[in-house]
Amino acid sequence: MKPPTDRGSLVLGAYVYAVLTFIIVPLVIVIPMSFSQSDYLAFPPTGFTLKWYAEYFDSRQWRAATWLSVQVALLTAVCASLIGTAATYAMVRGRSRFVALFQILLIGPIIVPHIALAVGLYLFFQTIGLSGTVPGFVLAHTVLTLPFVVFTMAAALGKVDANLEAAAMSCGATRFQAFRFVTLPLVLPSLASGALFAFIISFDEPVVSFFLSGIRQKTLPRRMFEDIEQNLTPVIPAIATLLIVLSIAILLGGHALRSRSKTQSSAG
Amino acid sequence: MGNEIFVKAASTTPATAGASIRISRLEKRFGPVFAVDGVDLDIAAGEFIALLGPSGSGKTTILMSVAGFEFPTSGTIQVDSEDLTYVPSNRRNLGMVFQNYTLFPHMSILDNVAFPLKMRGLPKAERHARAEAALATVRLGGYGNRRPNELSGGQQQRVALARAIVYQPRVLLMDEPLSALDKNLREDMQLEIKRLHAELGITVIFVTHDQSEALTMADRIAVLKDGKIKQIGPARELYERPANLFTASFIGEMNFVDVTVESVGDVVSVGLPWGETWQLPATAAVDGVKAGEAAVMAVRPERLRLGAGAAGQIVNVTLSDIVYAGSAMLLIGRLPDGTEMRARIPGESQLSSLAPGDVASFTVPAAAILLYQGKR
Numbered sequence: 001m002k003p004p005t006d007r008g009s010l011v012l013g014a015y016v017y018a019v020l021t022f023i024i025v026p027l028v029i030v031i032p033m034s035f036s037q038s039d040y041l042a043f044p045p046t047g048f049t050l051k052w053y054a055e056y057f058d059s060r061q062w063r064a065a066t067w068l069s070v071q072v073a074l075l076t077a078v079c080a081s082l083i084g085t086a087a088t089y090a091m092v093r094g095r096s097r098f099v100a101l102f103q104i105l106l107i108g109p110i111i112v113p114h115i116a117l118a119v120g121l122y123l124f125f126q127t128i129g130l131s132g133t134v135p136g137f138v139l140a141h142t143v144l145t146l147p148f149v150v151f152t153m154a155a156a157l158g159k160v161d162a163n164l165e166a167a168a169m170s171c172g173a174t175r176f177q178a179f180r181f182v183t184l185p186l187v188l189p190s191l192a193s194g195a196l197f198a199f200i201i202s203f204d205e206p207v208v209s210f211f212l213s214g215i216r217q218k219t220l221p222r223r224m225f226e227d228i229e230q231n232l233t234p235v236i237p238a239i240a241t242l243l244i245v246l247s248i249a250i251l252l253g254g255h256a257l258r259s260r261s262k263t264q265s266s267a268g
Numbered sequence: 269m270g271n272e273i274f275v276k277a278a279s280t281t282p283a284t285a286g287a288s289i290r291i292s293r294l295e296k297r298f299g300p301v302f303a304v305d306g307v308d309l310d311i312a313a314g315e316f317i318a319l320l321g322p323s324g325s326g327k328t329t330i331l332m333s334v335a336g337f338e339f340p341t342s343g344t345i346q347v348d349s350e351d352l353t354y355v356p357s358n359r360r361n362l363g364m365v366f367q368n369y370t371l372f373p374h375m376s377i378l379d380n381v382a383f384p385l386k387m388r389g390l391p392k393a394e395r396h397a398r399a400e401a402a403l404a405t406v407r408l409g410g411y412g413n414r415r416p417n418e419l420s421g422g423q424q425q426r427v428a429l430a431r432a433i434v435y436q437p438r439v440l441l442m443d444e445p446l447s448a449l450d451k452n453l454r455e456d457m458q459l460e461i462k463r464l465h466a467e468l469g470i471t472v473i474f475v476t477h478d479q480s481e482a483l484t485m486a487d488r489i490a491v492l493k494d495g496k497i498k499q500i501g502p503a504r505e506l507y508e509r510p511a512n513l514f515t516a517s518f519i520g521e522m523n524f525v526d527v528t529v530e531s532v533g534d535v536v537s538v539g540l541p542w543g544e545t546w547q548l549p550a551t552a553a554v555d556g557v558k559a560g561e562a563a564v565m566a567v568r569p570e571r572l573r574l575g576a577g578a579a580g581q582i583v584n585v586t587l588s589d590i591v592y593a594g595s596a597m598l599l600i601g602r603l604p605d606g607t608e609m610r611a612r613i614p615g616e617s618q619l620s621s622l623a624p625g626d627v628a629s630f631t632v633p634a635a636a637i638l639l640y641q642g643k644r
Contacts (some may be wrong), residue, residue, distance in 0.1 A: 163366050163368060163370045164370050166366070167366055167370035168372070169337075170363070170432075171383050171384035181383070186373065
């Protein structure tokens with residue numbers, strides 16, 4: 001016997017598949033285009049070549065932009081994780097009256113339009129000479145990525161019983177040792193996942209980077225926009241393909257870490 | 269360098285040495301509220317003290333002040349005449365067991381128990397050997413490789429106990445350590461903790477809201493209310509002769525009858541609400557009752573005897589409920605003036621004929637009656 005067909009669930013199913021298709025189609029188009037032999041962007045692609053990948057890896061400009069983006073993203077991930085974890089710890093464990101205000105300030109960058117932030121940072125960094133520098137990018141991206149670290153860490157730290165730290169301190173641990181030996185190992189998977197988020201958000205952040213990039217110091221997204229304006233060769237889909245692969249790898253990695261943290265916290 | 273002193277103190281202190289604790293004029297204010305309001309408490313070395321009181325009575329705050337997790341507003345805490353009032357918790361060298369086990373979930377049982385030794389800088393081999401020994405003390409030898417979530421609640425609490433005693437602290441603090449366990453386990457653990465206390469000679473401060481736990485386990489019990497100690501003494505004293513109305517009503521079951529004191533002398537004569545006058549021995553007056561003033565007469569339900577006997581006062585009770593309660597029958601009824609009176613009578617034979625609505629006579633032995641100033 002079959003259950004009766006539910007029209008509502010059919011419609012919902014169709015809708016979900018439509019959304020998924022809509023999301024996946026660009027990927028399906030971009031990936032074959034990166035192997036096309038024609039010198040301009042064309043669909044359907046003609047022939048098969050790896051020369052656009054070769055051009056990307058051979059070009060000093062592309063390599064410089066990628067290296068800058070990697071540097072910025074790595075440093076951003078480190079800064080955002082450190083600051084985000086410390087700030088979240090203060091919010092979760094602290095008894096300050098200013099916790100709510102503090103929280104709004106930390107999460108603000110998600111609400112404030114990036115363009116507004118970018119313009120502000122541009123004017124400010126111009127005057128103090130941070131524009132187009134690695135520290136400048138890292139500062140800006142740390143602000144942008146902090147909310148994501150704060151969200152993941154608030155969930156993780158909230159699950160760690162404060163009495164565990166008290167127990168550690170009654171065992172002779174200093175407050176820092178209690179954090180280091182008890183709390184940190186328990187939230188480490190979430191911390192790593194927050195850092196991965198920060199990395200990937202920084203790595204393909206276009207708006208702020210657009211404003212802060214100088215003539216020589218350009219992040220990969222900024223460089224890609226320039227190339228789209230000037231050349232529009234299949235190097236762009238080639239890079240896009242590489243970024244898709246990287247993103248999927250990071251997402252899967254983050255997912256694995258989160259599910260590990262889930263089994264651990266349910267064990268605790 | 270601090271660590272070396274720490275370790276030395278921990279390893280050379282013989283296992284049978286508890287510390288004496290002196291809490292003087294302890295006060296803890298949260299805003300306008302006094303959580304602890306002028307508590308003085310002297311605890312002898314090796315003594316087992318229970319802090320008993322309803323929630324909000326300040327018992328946990330006192331314990332947390334001794335543990336170093338709360339700093340008092342004023343007053344001092346001395347352990348072996350060393351002032352620890354404002355010393356951070358990790359430098360106090362006191363063992364602590366929390367209500368919800370608080371084992372570190374990412375560490376093995378052995379690493380959990382060895383953690384205090386790790387913090388004291390002991391080499392791995394030694395701390396593992398001592399952790400094994402501590403686990404054996406709580407009868408969990410061979411459990412070292414397991415994870416906390418593989419153990420039952422009672423076993424986890426025993427691991428927490430092992431972790432608290434592994435560095436041979438002078439004092440063991442316990443914050444409602446058994447309230448998360450079910451009844452049978454709780455009774456096992458009560459005996460386990462008593463045994464450990466006897467074996468180690470450690471001073472124990474045990475916070476509980478469970479009076480039977482306090483009465484069973486402690487050498488002395490401090491009864492707390494609104495941040496003040498209402499009475500402190502051994503279980504028998506607290507139960508047999510509570511020093512005030514609060515303790516009398518808080519510890520065990522108690523019947524209260526409002527009376528008027530008519531005269532005080534070799535005997536105290538009191539007027540009962542239904543018109544009788546009883547002559548009571550002068551020892552019945554716990555606090556100084558005065559002639560002409562109101563007083564409360566208190567009697568434990570299990571001290572009442574069914575039937576009119578010779579040695580004592582007789583009361584007639586109109587029964588409303590007869591409840592079978594296992595080891596005894598609980599008879600609930602009203603005195604002639606309407607005041608409720610409960611009696612616990614062991615054995616069933618004489619009771620089978622009683623039914624709700626009957627008037628039963630009870631004998632109240634004179635020695636069972638206590639008198640307090642005031643009204644109930």
